[in-house]
Amino acid sequence: MQTRPLVALCVVWVGGSMIACLASEYIWWVLIGLVLILFSGYLVFPQLQRSILILGSVMLIATVYWHWNEIRNQSDIPSTLQLQASQMIDQSVQGKGVIISPIKVDGDLVTFFMNMYQLQEEHSLATPEKVRIQLKLATEAELQTAALWQRGDHIKIQGIWKVPGEARNFNTFDYRYYLRTQYVHWIISAKGANSLEKATLALPKITTWKWGLLRYNDQVRANLGAHIDLLFDDHDRGYMKGLLIGDSGDLDPETFASFSRQGLTHILAISGLHVAIYTAILLWILCQMKMTIERACLIVIVLLPIYVLLTGASPSAVRAGIMGMIGLYALSRGILKDGLHILCAACIGMLLYEPYYLLNVSFQLSFIVTAGLVIFVPLVQPLLQKIPAKWAGAIAVTGVAQIISFPLTIYYFNQFSILSSVANFILVPIVSLIVLPAGSIVLALSYIWLPIAHSLGNVISWINTWTFHLVDWIDIIPGMLTIWYSPSILWILLYYVLLYTGLRCHQSIAQWKFREQPSYADYVDPSSADQHSAITQPLEKRISVQDSPYAKSNLINTKQSFLFINFIYSKWRALSYQSSWIKRRYVACGISGLIMIGLIVYGYTQPITSGKGTVQYLDVGQGDSILITTPQGKQILVDGGGTMTFERPGQEWRKRKNPYEIGNKLLVPLLKKRGVHHLDAVILTHGDHDHAGGLPAVIEQIPVNHFMFNGTLPDGDSLHSLMKPILDQQIPLIAPAPGSELQIDDQTTLTFLAPEPPRQHNAIYNNNKGLPREENQNHYSIVFLLTMNHRHFLFTGDADQAEEQGILYQLQQSSTFQKNPVFTASLAESTFPIDVLKIGHHGSKTSSSIEWLQYWQPALSVISVGATNTYGHPTEEVLQRIEKVDSEVARTDLQGEIQIQVHPDGEIVQRVMFPLP
16 A cells, blocks of 8 residues: 555445445445445554545445446436336337437448437436437438438438347347447437438537547548558458558458467557557657757557557557557656556546446457566566577567456457467467558658558568468467356456466565575674674784794684684575575475466366256257257257348348347357356257357367268258358268157267158268158157256257157057167157257247157246247247146246256256246
């Protein structure tokens, strides 16, 4: 507190905000608890009363400030309209406001934010409210109209009210909460460019001036982007826009994914690296113009906010800009001493301005990595003493940045490349020392002499090409990308504590080993004036005047013997103390290292099942996807959902750059979030897109041991994107036959009931004829029974009633099933009661016949169906059939993800995302 007051204040402010965020439902109990803890500390530690009083007060203020901001973050629109929020959904709206963000056009979709000032002509909002606009263009000609819309425009819009989508599966991205942290509670969905028109509003001059300035900034950025398009090749235009002006809208999704997997996304986003390079360039140029350092610093302080605005003002860029301005001011005044103080000042300032910055991933990574570099680089340097200094610095910075960012990387992205440090060590210097400065110079030159700038741009494009090749080469090295379960906050805090403890102890040991050895005089007792004199004076003056050579020699021997004995004794005492001291640090360093290794191993391993098995019916909209985790930790994925897209000739302009795809956007992140390192089996019940569409992304990004399918392909090439990576990776293909069993572990068995192989082709794969084609994939759905901890789950895909009847017939007549001990006891009674049945074909009336339901008599029937499907699923007829057999119903459209856990003793525990009232 006394040596670094801003650091202590920053830590408690962040701590108070985190407490308020994590315990928002119990905020008053939390405040009472904090007061009691601080009061107890105040009484118990009288010597720390002043620090406890100051820091405790700051923490309480931060907690209250966060809660106050949460209370204010409410929508006033329902009360203005005198309606309940639920009554507004899908109702028409007409409002006036101001566009407050850049216009984004992606295919036929236009999105932006606006401040709403007036509703339905007669309602005016006391405070303007931020809403999101999603407008779908009707014709290609409307693209030109949308291109004229700009930030700062006064508009009137007509549409319907929508609420942002929320997370429908456990531990997945919640878009509704994300928009709430931006103070957005409503979406207006509109169709056609004619639903938006210019309007007039009487606004304060300061507001008009503000949006006018940002509008001009957008125009400058657009102009810079147009010049970048002229300078660079098609393959790296989006990359250079992200690098130079922070515009990632045109960045190729595959390029971004490759950079992300290697931990290189900080190159593509404006961050402290970019700000530092521009600051250094500007200071060098101004110093070459013979300016004093004070004047040069003041000029750069003025220019830094302009650069931050031109690059999009991301949290990391704002942080770097604030730190740069504070640092330059301190440098100009000669008071630049502690970078950590500057960092904490920037953090406190930003959180006071916007508390929700604390939840921003970019903000967290920017501040934590920067703080880590300040704290840990000096601790790492003793480890690199044998490496040349010019390499040691780069290695220390790169290594520390990776080590510090590691917990947040696996927490948010659930993946980490072992070669990330190597990729950063090679590519960051290329980008920061060559591509970024040269690209900036070429961009500036393009306004003076475009042909020369274009020629130089080709050279940079050539460098970028080799950069992309290197990233792709690193990306395809097998086994380098690891998947991690999202750790707890306690795990992350323990990681940083152990890391600091271990490095601190090692630094102390290194300093002791390499310090200068003690001299003879260091161990003489300075309290003796005679001894001190004898040591400090020349030898001939230390000896009494004696005429006899013998006396002179005797005096020398006596004094030297005394000093030598004193030296040996003092050194022994010092070494004894230092030996004990150094042993303690060796022990602390070793223990920290061992605990750190254990912590990392624990973080990497999958969550311990404790003998429990779980069946997770994921909400993937109108489709099926089920994740089975067995009692011994085996992972089986049944189907992968799929997003239906319909492209018509002449409608290519509607195609979006990065459309929503269920595999990449939901399924793969969800599997990684749950620590699925690999899938022991993927079962595709049949080839329809709503079951197979998300699996190509899974196969490409998560190792798969076996792939099971019905042995057929649908007409057309809809499954080519799935079969290609399966064949490329040489994943075994299996078409299970009815009656076959697969023992997954000691407590888990799969028994396959269908489909019968097509008559014309019984082989799994034939090099000459290929796989058989079947248009009606529903009839050939894989149907299997899962027995886990003595409980039974039936999975049916989209099996139709004809396949259901065939299965029932085979169960009664087939000798294969009659010999199976699972079914032997039920054959006499013609029923087989099960615990959970996955209703076929999303509750369509063509499946789940009454005979089928009466045979299985499920205690619970699960229906996987889209909340906004247009097929009318589940049909009322099927729901009535289920009711006749007294089965409970669980639906993903109403309840989101449905999880069923089976304990070792057979107890079943059900959990849903949205419990019904």
